[in-house]
Every structure is written in structure tokens, then in C-alpha cells.
Amino acid sequence: MAATVTHDTLTTEPDQVFDKKTWMGGVEPMKVSYGKLMMWFFLISDTFTFSALLVTYGLIRYSYPSWDPAIFGEVFKFSNLYWPTPEMVYASLPFLHGVNAPLIFVGIMTFILIFSSVTMVLAVEAGHRMDQADVEKYMLWTILGGFAFLGSQAWEWSHFIHGTETGTTITEIINGQNVQRTIFGANLVENQYGPPAFADLFFFITGFHGTHVLSGVILNILIFYRSATGLYQKRGHYEMVEKVGLYWHFVDLVWVFVFTFFYLV
């Protein structure tokens, strides 16, 4: 234990900008705990999971043409010959039937998720201040934001699955005959809005992201429960809030990319 005593006297020296002792062993470099480090490395690996999915999206997306008025007609209509324009697909709002509101709903969803990231930052900050009441308050807001996002996504999916009132008429070849059929909405096999691949990718990638959000919400609830019971207060630090916060911000960041790919380009 003598060694630790000398250590204490050493650290009273003014902090250098780069301390060569950082990497000398015996310390956690930059004072990052193993748990936080693990979370960072998990996030790096998860980045590659999502990157692979977004690369898949990009490759399939660009094997289809976009809607071009000069080729496909002046008025946009759904067709499996070209990739649909997102403003035309996602243009509805709940309770406001018939209102054309391109990308408004998904904009609200994105805002909710980003706002929940802000409240998460506030929870982490409250944790630094050891303010249990504030941690609880902001964690609750974050959980609410997560549920609101998931609920919105459920509505968006259900709307996407049910489809428009008129549906889209497609032509299929069955036993050598051209057969016309009207389809409504989308599933993994057929899609009224455009090529089936569009719906496949939509369901898979937003679903995969939604699963991440769901696990984030579950973790948030756990953290909320444990701060509410005073566990972290007794432990003396709120690092768990920080770790789960990292995950929550990551899920948020991934959504920004998913949003960009599916709704903006």
C-alpha cells in the first residue's frame, strides 16, 4: 500500500497536457473505466453492422432508376419500374386523412428522437452533479421520448402496410398470361409503392433500428429504476447513466443516417 501513498503525492503536481504515465500501465488510460471502453468498442462494431445494411441499401437503390418525368410521365405514380420518390410515399399524418404532408410525420419522429437525446445529456449531466431527482426526471423524459418514437414508428409501419385507398395496379405474368392485379400497401413480397426491394429494405433496416431503440428503452427503464431506488447515489457515481447514454446517442445517430438514406435521397 506504500506505493499508493506515493502515488497520491505525485498526483498533486500540476497536470500536464499529455501525461506520459497515461500509457505506462497500472492506470486506466484517460481514466476511462472498462465498462465505458467496452461500450465504445461495442458501438464501433455495431457501426459496421449498420454500415453493411446501408451499403446494401445503396447498392440495391442504385440498381433502379429514379422517377424521371421525361421517361415515366409528367405525373408521378407508383410503379415497380423505378424507385419511388420518398415525398410521395411518406406523406400522411395520423388523424388527418387526406392531408398531403410530405415527410412531416417522419420529421416529427426524428425531432422526438433527437429531443430524447438532449434529455439524456441532461440526465448524464445531473448524474455528474449527483442530483438524483434530476436524473430521474430526465431519464423519464428520455424513456417517454423512446416510447413516442416507437409508437410513431408503429403507426408509420402500419400505414405503410395498409397502403393507399386506390392501391396500385400491377401486371404479372402467370402461366404465360399477362394478369392485372391491384395491390394495397406493402409487405416483404410485394409493394404498391415501388419495387419489392424498396419495402424489403424499409422493413429490414428501420426494423433493425427499431429493435435497437427498443433495447435502448429497456436499458433506460432499468437505469431509471436503479436511480430511483438510489443505487447509484449509494454507489457514489452515475456512470451507468453515461454508458447507456452513449448507446442512446448512437441509436440516435444511426437514425440520422437511416433517415437520410430512406427519406431524403
Place this chain on the structure above:
Amino acid sequence: MSTVSTNSATVAHAVEQDHHEPQSFWRTYIFSEDHKTIAKQYLISGIFWSIIGISMSVIFRLQLGFPGMKMEFLRPILGSWINETGKLDPDFYLALVTMHGTIMVFFVLTAGLSGTFSNFLIPLQVGARDMASGFLNMLSYWFFFVASVIMFSSLLIETGPAAGGWVIYPPLSALPQAHKGSELGMTLWLISMALFIVSQLLGGINYITTVINLRTRGMSFSKLPLTIWAFLLTAILGLISFPVLLSAALLLIFDRSFGTSFYLSEIYIKGEALPNVGGSPILFQHLFWFLGHPEVYIVLLPALGMTSEIIATNSRKPIFGYRAMIASMIGIAFLAFIVWAHHMFVTGMNPFLGSIFMFLTLIIAVPSAVKAFNYITTLWRGNIRFTPAMLFSIGLVSFFISGGLTGIILGNSALDIQLHDTYFVVAHFHLVMGAASAFGLLAGVYHWFPKMFGKLMDEKLGYIHFWLTFIGIYLVFFPMHYIGIAGFPRRYYAFTSYDFTKNIFADMNSFISLAAIFTFTAQWVFIYNFVNSLIRGKKSPQNPWKSNTLEWTTPIKPGHGNWPGEIPAVYRWPYDYSKPGAKDDFIPQNVPYSQTPESNLPHENELISLEKEIEAQNLNDQFSQPH
């Protein structure tokens, strides 16, 4: 309420850090969180899988060497996979090839190699009580175990295991009606691999974190043994590449089971048009090889790291070019991610893109050559001790060079048109990654067996095992290059007989098969030696190889927490062998420079002043902190 009890437990923990309460049998041997036990679990599983994987290769080698051979004697094991005429069923042949690849690459040389030695050596060599998270480490093994059970069960089902090659390219693997092996066997393959990837990620995150955070006092990155550098880089490779395979596998699961078309487009099967449009099977190849190529180095790097250590120890010389070794491993790890398309030269990709990937591929020869020369220069005029581990390490260098040379040929996108998917490729990767990594694994077992089990392995049997295996492997894979150049494609059940193939190449195939059986038989010497030494082996001294690294400062059978007292501090690099002036021919890492004035170099005398600083560093003892 629970918090109160946790707190008091932590306090008690900190005080009695050396004597943990004895745990139940289940927690000590089965669901253990101790890195040494988990390493042994991985080792035993790896040996189990390697017996199955290599046996499979012997069975299909019989068919290749002696086409249409009667295999009635295998009916008790293979049942109806031996058809009515007594021959090996062609569908099952494909399954055998597939499962041999899957098992050897993932279950033996990934889990069995880095699972065993990363777990065993990282805490011992960096000077830590255990992995950063023992619980996640345990979880990692049990995910692997469940993956193993599922993969094994796929061997027992009626339609047989996956049969689309270990690369499972769609559309063959995506359509259950395409082949027997694409039915339930393929589903089980995908589930098993998804669990395997989770296990790899849990393990890898732990390895990286332990190396960064739990090094003992004085163990800076420039004093890490090369083994640890190799394990660290391996873990980083796995962390970045395995998730991509996870995505690829999940998309394939959707294509197979839920009617999506990520990899499928415009397909007729059995005269019937499928509705799938819009996907691309080439996309799968890109995703797969983004894992698949780094995977080669995930398999090879730990073997290179361990043999660096073994060769330096047994040459009684510092490793030549310590920093160059690290730099070339970093170089290889980096290049591993930007060469994947050299597996896809003949998929119809743009030849210009092909030439870029060819260029990047050939650059790998530079760091690889640096490593090969450094091995040789370490051996050069060394006071070599030919222990079995040393022989296997030198064998690795030999395979690494002779297999690597053909890599330069295969990396060339023009030559690849002729050689793609021939036995030339098979010979190349079996030498450079299969045999080399297997030799690294065996060298590791021979070298660290005393640390793992406190006993010595029999040296004579080790020598016999080495020479039979070394000669056997060259007898198998050297002639195989010629078969490849002659144009024999891999994964075929039988070959059309042409005039030019009748005598030379048919005979060569029989010869290879006999050599394969010979090599396989030789492995039982190892199994016998392993089991026998475990039971009756001579008791090992504390430091049997007179090695410098920290694991040999622990008791002969280290208990939970590895060191009974304080963790030793580290003052020097791990390669002070045969230092001029020193009284022994090795100076362990925990000996301070102030104790060796007779052998210190001028700049090392200056480091004496640093010793106080090192000792003043935190103890970094996991067990004295709440965890």
C-alpha cells in the same frame, strides 16, 4: 436494500482479495468466470472440433483419391450417406467439404486458437487478475457452446448439414429447393454462425479492453509481448469484420425464410420462375468477403504472435525487429480490410477495380516478408533449443513462406482467371493459413501446456508428432499445386477423365489422399500425448523454458487472481535473452534495471530513475476495487 449488501460485500472483497470463498463445482469448472478455465474450455472444444473437421477431410479425400471407392465400412457412422452401391453420396460429399471449411476456419482456428490463447495469455502476460469482465467472458464461451451444439446437430439431420461451401453463396444457399443442404441444414448453419458472431464480439471487446485498461505497472505498449500485440489486433479485426457477416447472415435468413429478395433476382429453378427481383448475389459476396478476408488474419495473427514469442525464447535471442514486427502486424491488419475483392476477380467486376485490388493485395507481401525475415534473423546464430514448440514454430515460418509465395501468384487478377477455384487455391490457403495457423496452435499448446496444467508434455512424442505432421502436410499440399495448375476445380465430387489426366493426375490425387490419411493418423500421437501428459506428465518447474514474460512469475498452478500477492511491476521489454554481461541468459520483465547493473546499456541506466515512477503507479488490482 440490495445496495447495502453490495457495498458491504465490496469492502469485504477489498480486504480479503487473496482468498476468495471456494466456489461450487459448477461455478469452478462449468460456468466459470476465470479466464484460465474459459481458455481450457475453448481448447477442449477446439480439439473436439478439429477431430471432426479433419476426419471429414479424410472421408472426402478418399473419394477424390480413389473415385467411386466402396465405403461400406463407414456405414456404421455415415448411415445412408453411403448410398446403395456402397459409394459416398455426392450430396453428402458437398456437405462434407462445406462443414470441413466451416469447422476448421471458425470453430477450430478462430474459437479454438484465439479463444484459447487470448483468454489464457492476455491477463497473464499483461499482469491482470482476470479479464475486464469475467461475466461477459463466460457468456462468450457459452454462446460459442450453443453455436457448437447447433452446428453439430446439423450433422445429424436427415437432409444433412449445409452444402453450399463454407462461403455459402446465394442463390444456392438462399433457396431451400436448390439442394438438400440448403434446407434445414443451411438454416441451422446461419443460426449457429449468428450465435458464434455474438460470442466473438463478446470475447473481442473483452480482449481489447483488458489490454488497454488492465496492464500492470510499467507495462507500456512498447513493453507488451508480441503475443499480446497479435491478440489485440486480432480482436480489433474481429470486432470490425464479424458484424458485417452478421448483417449478411441476417439478410440471408430473411431471403430464405420471409420471401425478401436482397440476394435474389430473376431466377428459374426446376423450370419454374421465382417471383424474386431486385437483389444481387454479388452483394452477398462483397459482404461475406469483407469478413472473409480479415478472417484469414484473425486465424493467422495469433499464431504469428505466439510463434514470435516461442522463437525468441528458444533461440535465446531478442526478437529481431520488435517494432518492425508490430508495425507489420498493424500493416497487415489494416490491409486486411481493403483487399476483399481479390476473392471476386472473376465475378465480372470492372477489370480496373480488379487491378486496384490486385495492387493492394500485393502490398501485403511487404509486411509479410518483413515478418518472415525477422523470424529468420531471430533464429540466425541463436542458441537454439529444439523443443517441440520451437519445431512447430519453425514449421509455421516454413509454411508461411511457401504458402505466401503462391499468394503473390493468386493475387494477380490476370493469373487468377486460370487459377480461380482450382486446387491451386486450395493448396495455397491450406499452407499459408490452415497449416501455418494449426502449427501456431500446436506450438502454443506445447509451449503453454506447463502453465495451463502444471505438467510437461512428453518431448519424444512431440518430436515424432512434429516430423510426421510437417512432412505429411507438405506431401499433401505440394502436389496439390500441380493439380490446380492442370485445371482441376475444387469442390467437385469426381473429375472427367481426359488422356492427359489419366496417369499423372489421378495418381497424384491418390498420393495426396494417402498422405492425408498419414497426416491424420499422426495427430493421434498428439491426442495421446495431451491426455497422457495431463494424467501422468512430469511436474513442471515454475519457468520451464526460462522465459521472460509475466505468466512464468505466477505459481506453477495459478489460482483465481493469478498472483498470490501483489501483481509484479514491469521494467523492461520481454526479449532480454542472452544479454551481454548478464549472469543468466534471460532477464524476466519484472527484474528492474537497478538489479542488473552488469548488463545495462547506457540508455537503460537512465531508465533506473523511472523505476520509482513505475512503482508509484497505481496497483491496478481489479480485486481491490469494487467490481
